[in-house]
Amino acid sequence: MPGGAGAARSGPAAADTAAELGEFGVIDRITGDRFQPEPTLLGPGDDAALVAAPDGRVVATVDTLVEGVHFRFDWSAPEQVGRKAVAANLADVAAMGAVPTALLLSLACPGTTSTEVLDGLAAGVWDAAADAGIGVVGGDTVSADTMVVSITALGDLEGRAPVTRSGARPGDVVAVRGELGWSAAGMAVLRRGFRSPVAMVAAHRTPRPPWREGPVAARAGATSMIDTSDGLLADLGHVAAASRVHVDLSSRLLPVADKLRDVASALGGDPLTWALTGGEDHALVATFPSEDHVPDGWVACGEIRAGTGVTVDADRWGGAGDPGWRHWR
Template sequence: MDAIIGSGTGPATDRTADTLASVGEFGVIAQITRDLVMSPQVSVGPGDDAAVFLVDGSAVTSTDLLVEGVHFRTDWSSAEEIGRKAVAVNVADLEAMGATPVSMVIGLGAPGSLPAQWVREFSTGVRMEADRAGICLVGGDTTGAREITICVTVIGQTEGRAPVLRSGARTGQVLAVKGRLGWAAAGLSVLERGFRSPRAAVDSQRVPRVPYGAGREAARAGATAMLDVSDGLLADLGHIADASRVVIDLDSARFEIDEPVRAVAAATGRDALGLVLAGGEDHALAACFEVGSVPDGWQVLGRVRDPEAEEGPTVLVDGKHWEGSAGWDHYRRG
């Protein structure tokens, strides 16, 4: 951590009135890393130029950016919730590869006027979610920025298993999902209208409920393709369809739409199934299995078949192309 957050000279007497500029870069780093517990695999944690740790099998890594105003709003989410979300959305990528989480590094950019208490609460959220996910923070970086910007890089291990890719779906398999669908989209729809209920949906938008451990469970059960649902089920399954050169045909009758999603759809005039199919940020896991090998707790939602010559690899709903939005695109905003 070698960049400057501010030109501070040390902590102020009133901690609630501190800003990052008054605390200074090294004071901020000390607050983030204080009393971190390292796993036995980590031999060098925060405090040196780089962290050192062991992995069992191949290393698996992924990174995500979270930008204020794009991925979160400070008037919608607390610092603790944002810290939890930053960890969850990244570890979900390791789960989607069937990997076991090991360590992570976090880059934080923020304006010097940001209260230092915000960083303390953010750090609390990071630690809370890291404990749930089974991963430890081993380092990172800080810098000044106009908006709060968070970059998390996670590292996992395969433990002798092959990683589960998007390209392994095969004709005749079933598509199954574990985790929530549509809850975060319902929560976003509520927040955009200035409301805070149903609370379950709003909380799901603020902090995704990643099914930790389910990715490894799927890998052990023989999943041949998998990903986490971040941009919408249809959009994300399109990646498996394209990579595997298959058609994924979803059966709408198999979807169990949860009550908070139904309630928001009814209140806002939106289609409940559309929220489930196109809503992102739940970070459920979707995987392809041979018939009869789907683990308990996974919900079968469709099947995998060969593409017809005129349609090519695609995702269908009840044998037809979905006419609504397929999901989120950061550069198209829809």
């Protein structure tokens, strides 16, 4: 399929909405004339796609974004929503120690959704996929009262064992790679009606997880790993429960950026609370047998002990707010 990530979409020139395009017109507008990389053996257009799996095993994950819950079009452009949807899945693939190989996109939207929104969303998904060297190989479209964007990502372990949440052991070192609290700070800025600092707002609109670092951690001997989709404390709680260990973080060692402190000071927020409980940064947090195993660029910020639960400076977290995002709370 010739054409790059920014190629113009095909479709009836007179069609201005999803309803006017029709189901197959929407599919063609999203997938037509797009470049598919080598892992895609058979792309969109058949009952299912065919993707190469060199390792013989496939890492698979899915993440769903709902308008009004995960994104707002008065805060984010459609392209940014598309990028955000892909980012969540790339982080999950990376957290298993795998490299991404393909994406599938399912889109539910009202018939009144404009082609401009569809084009922007598709551009964001495809641009993020191109950054990862993968393609969008299929998916589905349906009508709905509100927009729902669901991405399925596939990955390859390159012959390694998966890095799960259940492998942490007492004596391991906890280390982080990526930004902590930036998305939460960006949301706080947007809620105040501001659009700057740009870096914080961008972190909320289009998080950029360090997905290339997942395989790096795996090769370095990571014993467990997870991404901070719900917040550092909440996600390390999953590691503690799965591994049956106690995680203790050092607030002094946590990578709390000066920019985060500046925004917190301006808005009356707490940078440590954002770093510990803010979700959607999609940073990676892993455990390693010793500091000697921690790869360059990762920040050691805690340790694994015998016991249960997660503490900060040996105390249960008593900061403001709930320690992480939970649906239906």
